[in-house]
Amino acid sequence: MTSVQIGTVQFPAVAPADETFEGEKAPWMSGFSKDYQAFLQRQVDRDVECIPDRILAMLAASDRLVQGMQVTQLEHGLETATMAERAGMDLDIVVAALCHDMSKVVSTPNHAAIAAEMIKPFVSDDAYWMVKVHQDFEGIHYLAEIGVDPMIRLQHKDHPAYELAERFADEWDEKAFDPDYPMQPLEHFEPMVREVFSRKAKRPDNWTPLVAGVANAG
Numbered sequence: 318m319t320s321v322q323i324g325t326v327q328f329p330a331v332a333p334a335d336e337t338f339e340g341e342k343a344p345w346m347s348g349f350s351k352d353y354q355a356f357l358q359r360q361v362d363r364d365v366e367c368i369p370d371r372i373l374a375m376l377a378a379s380d381r382l383v384q385g386m387q388v389t390q391l392e393h394g395l396e397t398a399t400m401a402e403r404a405g406m407d408l409d410i411v412v413a414a415l416c417h418d419m420s421k422v423v424s425t426p427n428h429a430a431i432a433a434e435m436i437k438p439f440v441s442d443d444a445y446w447m448v449k450v451h452q453d454f455e456g457i458h459y460l461a462e463i464g465v466d467p468m469i470r471l472q473h474k475d476h477p478a479y480e481l482a483e484r485f486a487d488e489w490d491e492k493a494f495d496p497d498y499p500m501q502p503l504e505h506f507e508p509m510v511r512e513v514f515s516r517k518a519k520r521p522d523n524w525t526p527l528v529a530g531v532a533n534a535g
Contacts, residue, residue: 336360369514372435375419376503376510382421387496390418395500396493397485402501404488410481412436412513413444414489415506417451428452438518443478447485454486 338356343349349357380391388396398415406414413436420431433449453469460467470486473479 365518366515369511372416372419372510372514373503373507375422376416378422379419384421384425386494388494390421391503392496392500393493394418395503395506396495396498397489398506399498399500400489400493401485407441408509408513409440409444410447410485412506412509413440413448414485415510417448417490436513438520439513439516443481446476446478447482450482451486451490454482455490457486458491 336356336359338353340352340356341350342353376391376394379394380389382390384390386393394415394417397417398411401414402411416436417432418428420428420435423431429449429452433445436448437445450470450473453473456465456469457467460469470483473482476482
């Protein structure tokens with residue numbers, strides 16, 4: 318596994334292996350013992366503590382992605398987050414604005430979906446949805462050039478966070494390509510990133526509680 322040092326954080330950030338398991342380790346999940354499952358869960362819980370560092374590392378990595386713009390993708394995120402913060406938006410919206418394009422270091426075509434799912438367990442529903450649909454809202458500027466309806470945002474007009482997504486796209490995201498804009502540095506947002514991504518992660522929406530110890534077999 319390749320590890321890349323970026324600033325003060327390391328990607329991938331690896332939790333220290335300070336516990337070992339001496340019991341039997343089945344090579345398939347259905348054969349895991351309860352003791353081994355408990356051991357693995359402790360490792361996952363410890364690994365989750367590294368999420369803020371990984372997010373910061375991905376943001377830092379986006380400073381290497383330019384794609385012909387006048388600013389890097391990190392600078393674009395910093396400008397967008399700075400605008401949101403100066404507009405008085407809450408913590409979740411500011412952090413979502415910062416992170417909305419960080420997934421371009423993985424894939425640009427579906428970056429909105431990737432970034433949205435990465436932040437979903439930690440932010441408000443509105444912040445998640447704002448990031449998830451931001452390509453649809455920004456499409457007004459370029460989708461016609463590739464033969465797609467530029468007003469695709471109207472498909473979402475009945476969503477309760479429509480006005481938020483519209484404001485994000487039209488007042489901040491769309492305007493955040495100015496190399497002279499007085500953006501805040503990543504260090505300014507680091508405490509916010511650490512606060513948000515240190516929260517207890519929400520479970521997937523479709524995970525239903527186990528009732529009286531009886532699993533639903535369908």
